[in-house]
Amino acid sequence: MKLKLLILFCFVGNLTIAQNTNWALTGFSKPKENPILSADSSYEFACPMKNTSVKWQKADVFNPAAIVRNGKVYVLFRAEDTPGTNIGFRTSRIGLAVSNDGIHFTRRKNPVLFPSKDEFAKFDNPGGCEDPRIVERADDTYVVAYTAWNRDVARLCIATSKDLIHWKKHGPAFAKAYSGKFLNVWSKSGSIITKMVNGKIIAAKIKGKYWMYWGEKGVNIATSDDLINWNPLVEENGELKYVMNIRTGKFDSDLTEPGPPAMLTSKGILLLYNGKNAKEETRDQHLPAETYSGGQVLFDANDPTKIINRLDECFIKPDLPHEMRGQYKAGTTFIEGLVYFKKKWFLYYGTADSMVGVAVKNSL
Template sequence: MKLKLLLFFSVIAHLAVAQNTDWSLKGFSKPKENPILMADSSYVFACPMTNTSVKWQKADVFNPAAIVRNGKVYVLFRAEDIPGTKIGFRTSRIGLAVSNDGIHFTRRKTPVLFPAKDEFSKYDNPGGCEDPRIVQRADGTYVVAYTAWNRDVARLCIASSKDLVHWKKHGPAFGKAYDGKFVNIWSKSGSIVTKMENGKITATKIKGKYWMYWGEKGVNIATSDDLINWTPLVETNGELKFVINTRAGKFDSDLTEPGPPAILTDKGILLLYNGKNANGDTRDMKLPAETYSGGQVLFDVNDPTKVIERLDECFIKPNLPHEMRGQYKAGTTFIEGLVFFKQKWFLYYGTADSMVGVAVKNGL
């Protein structure tokens, strides 16, 4: 009898401390059509920087943003041009593809965001424009946060558009904040907070400001009045504020990097993010070393810097052959695009820095 009671109370105690995940987006599955976008050397572009024709999608196509427009899904994808060179030493350009079903896409022939002979070439040439995240403003304007890579410093930059094809570059997101204090820091991966009303996702303000989670090794946070110029939050000593960091023994033991635009829910602010597993004693032993997988964290709407809950386990990870084959062979599901389309969630991600994949979840 005593043994039975001990077992009973042990089960009750376990249930009491079990993680509450009602706030998270669960139940994604990968359709058989994966991968949905791959490299294609048939696309040719007249590069304004070199005055030559380049096969701008020849090497790899990956790391997509996504938005719904006029009843279709549009994906902004990163394409690299020259195979056989190491990571970071190609030129990246951002292309555009459209789909009626969220899975089968038709690509535009030329890129929409790329290095050009303009005032911003010092930031994005020769490495290019990388890893976009896109939101729509209430007035219909699209705003993309992307990485400008000059092969020296990666800078989070902003561009805007009315039609997804013609983009106006605005330069570094932190160019004006604190008299330019953070303009030359390594900055990436801007996830702007959005809300969904009547099935449409748009950027939203909280306490009169737009908010953006960003960063790479840990997640930082910034605010804006216009979605163009951003001010990072700092500690009392002037150093950047971190809202989450890496965790020893878990899937995000080496890196935490924001994914798609965060979403305001009735539970709080939901951020889907990318976690990289460490290579060593601090890694998650259930995953291969250096694997990129997806996590979720919930922030307080009254204080977007405060964590309410955070998943202990990744909700998406590399488990298909092409997700562990390519530029990054350790395995990658690098999430960047999330849309609600035809009563389903479509989550778009890069695989091994080489292809584009999608995972789908039915209903809200």
């Protein structure tokens, strides 16, 4: 994996301190085609829960995962159905779109992951299936970590597929850990560590285990033997272990939430994440209050809990009109999908909880 050398300068008092960021993935630009996906009321779906046809993409389309398959980019996007209702009170379903160039997409008619009359309805109905992150296993199986939302507790769940269309739900990721201790604990945003193998990004093992960063207000971590059942790391007192927290005065002063699947590089484990700016005086004064922007952090390749370096500034932020206009008006560039395609990096993100955007970086 080749990363561009970049030196950022931070000013502290009368001193100028250079921050070495040769480990980071920077230099993204937003093509003129943005936004690349938006709401479309022409798509109808026979909802098994409502027993009626619903316009499942009518309100918003956002927060995408991405993967390369057979020389094409596939995006799993979150779609909401009912305009005019508050955030969290619509039903989300995950749709699939495909592209030959990473920018222009064709959508499938029906969603591929959604609430159904199955054993998991108690977790994902009526709020739905949200905010996927996708990785590929070495045996060509796809694994999605997504949020099941029953409008009570958000739960990080796992599903698997061989073709990206037909998915098998496995339920909450932490259901079996510690005798179910964390089954009903709020959990979201699973970023599984990957590696690049012959130009292909697949799930990686470190010390015989798969690892996943997850969480919302701070970043937690978990391990797995099979990418399906996960064990959160805990402190000596049994409470969840945090490997990264918010920072006063920074773009991530209110929230740090994992983005696309993390990647094992020659420098360490690179995690791209979402930072939310606080609304109090503790926020980054150069950004609007409550803005979501993107950050990067480097963890030790031999100890995924140990931070080596972290960008002081966001590397992507809302600065286009549609990124600051939608159901989340403070603005978001909520990153969830990253692929290496045709010698470029494509970073997919949600804009203002309403549309899908992309930023592109040449590999050199």
